[in-house]
Amino acid sequence: MAYRLELPEKVSSIHNTFHISNLKKCLSDESLVIPMKELQLDDKLNFVEEPVEVMDREIKQLKQSRIPIIKVRWNSKRGPEFTWEREDEIHAKYPHLFSIITSSSIKSRDEISVRGGDYNNP
Template identity: 70%
Template sequence: MPRRVTRGEALSLLEFQVGDRVLAKVGTVAYRLELPQQLSRVHSTFHVSNLKKCLSDEPLAVLLDEIHIDDKLRFVEEPVEILDREVKRLKRSCITIIKVRWNSKRGPEFTWEREDQFREKYPHLFTKTAPSTSAAS
């Protein structure tokens, strides 16, 4: 029966080559990376568990100007524009819903939201009128 590899051993087996964006190996399980100027406030040394090997795919690259992060460096998804509007008829009332495009880190993402609730949270998106469609039943 083969011997089980511990998490620590597995991390020490994962190695990156110095070059391109990897500036140096720091100790046995950390690397110093070259970061773009926009990330100058981020410490450039990372533990190997926070790194993944990847091949660059230019069509999937996201410009740093399009990424919004909060003070704890978490990605913040924000609505970009209102694409469509529909009126949903219920038994005794009607509700207006809007189709919203978000700046998602996974690529273009769309959701349907209640207009009244959304207008309260993001009034700046309502300066332009979004197209409307016929009422849905």
């Protein structure tokens, strides 16, 4: 047995017929429902989530290199979501985030070393 769904125009490229073996029981929670007009989908029908702000910054120490990483807050429809990302990759994709950062909000490596602290544990 199969079900054919009537999908909104925005997601019309999704195949609309599902075999019953692919369906699973779902107990709906009304607080988790997202209106279609609020969803942003790319051409492959993935959710588009944008970074909102940089929350923190660290240096990841590897054996022979140091990699700057940042904690990013995303505008996820699934609730607040934070991830650690490579600073250079986020800066390349979303340079506008770094114009928001003030020098007082994130400590530089020089500030920490002048105070005599460890950069990873200020």
